Amino acid sequence: MRGEMKNQGGLLERLIGASGYLGILSLAFMAxxxxxxxxxxxxxxxxxxxxxxxxxxxxxxxxLIPAGDVLxxxxxxxxxxxxxxxxPGLRARLDMLRSTVGIFFCAIMVWKGAxxxxxxxxxxxxxxxxxxxxxxxxxxxxxxxxxxxxLQYLILMMGKKKAPPVSGAxxxxxxxxxxGQQI
Numbered sequence: 001m002r003g004e005m006k007n008q009g010g011l012l013e014r015l016i017g018a019s020g021y022l023g024i025l026s027l028a029f030m031a032x033x034x035x036x037x038x039x040x041x042x043x044x045x046x047x048x049x050x051x052x053x054x055x056x057x058x059x060x061x062x063x064l065i066p067a068g069d070v071l072x073x074x075x076x077x078x079x080x081x082x083x084x085x086x087x088p089g090l091r092a093r094l095d096m097l098r099s100t101v102g103i104f105f106c107a108i109m110v111w112k113g114a115x116x117x118x119x120x121x122x123x124x125x126x127x128x129x130x131x132x133x134x135x136x137x138x139x140x141x142x143x144x145x146x147x148x149x150x151l152q153y154l155i156l157m158m159g160k161k162k163a164p165p166v167s168g169a170x171x172x173x174x175x176x177x178x179x180g181q182q183i
Contacts, residue, residue, distance in 0.1 A: 012151050013072065019148050020069025026058045049130045057138045064145025068152035092160055099157035106150030113142025 037051035070076050083091065117139035119125075125135040 012155060016068040016072055016148050016152050016155075019145075020066045020072075023062055023066030023069065026062050026065075030055050030058050030062070053127065053129050053131050053133060057133065060138050061141050064141045065148070067145055068148035071149060071152045071156070095160055096157060099153045099160070102153040103150050103157070106146040106153065109146035110143045110150065113139065113146060117143065 033048075033051050034055060037048045041047040083094065086094065117136050120135040120139050127133045127135065
């Protein structure tokens with residue numbers, strides 16, 4: 001049973017990591033396409049008809065899809081002035097509470113985002129632009145992005161249950177740390 005959970009954790013972490021790479025690629029594509037549109041608009045007086053709409057949707061993609069990967073590395077914006085002063089046991093409880101609330105919020109966003117996407121699919125909602133992009137595409141970013149974020153919160157919660165915080169751990173001296181590095 002533990003081996004299955006470990007494999008699922010690895011698969012989920014790879015999936016969440018892939019979403020981070022998709023975010024990097026979308027950001028690179030945005031930079032290239034915006035630059036391309038600027039050159040066409042101001043040098044050749046022939047702007048693209050797709051760049052603004054595409055980059056608007058990519059901005060939404062960039063905000064939602066890589067969120068789980070950002071949480072995985074802890075690179076989100078955090079204010080930790082009080083959190084850093086708490087005892088390790090209280091920090092662990094607060095992390096569990098944060099993960100529980102995060103999973104609950106993500107579940108609601110997945111549910112409502114999937115409902116929006118489903119309704120857009122049924123009604124064939126489209127943008128009123130020259131591209132006529134189906135609205136189901138950007139609406140799907142909500143359940144996918146929040147689903148990945150909720151899975152990352154679940155992984156964090158499972159990790160906290162496995163390894164309780166160590167209280168009274170001995171900090172190695174400089175000599176012990178240097179010996180440890182040499183070995």
